[in-house]
Amino acid sequence: MKFIVAFAALLAVAVAVPIDDPRAAQITRYESDNxxxxxxxxxxxTSxxxxxxxxxxxKNLGTDHEAIAVRGSISWIAADGQQYSLNFIADENGFQPEGAHLPRA
Structure with missing residues (x-):
């Protein structure tokens, strides 16, 4: 009986361990508008x-001051299990990042 309880506990731990290989992640949503x-x-x-x-x-299409302005964000779960996020603007004023550590519930 002790063996069955120990085996069940070990199996539960093994199943609960997340897959740490980012190559195993699946795309769950994708949108593109070029x-x-x-x-x-x-x-x-991704999963x-x-x-x-x-x-x-x-910006300023067709002028001598033509420039592309990009806005975006990325978030991820790091190896420490915490979620991080980076918002950015890249335009004629350079790359302007703003990052945050988001506590996980």
Missing amino acids: IGTDGYKFAFE DGTARQEAAEV
């Missing part, structure tokens, strides 16, 4: 908790 030469947007989420979205537009 609107031509004046911008784009996309978003995706391992990674999510990313990004949108871009061309």
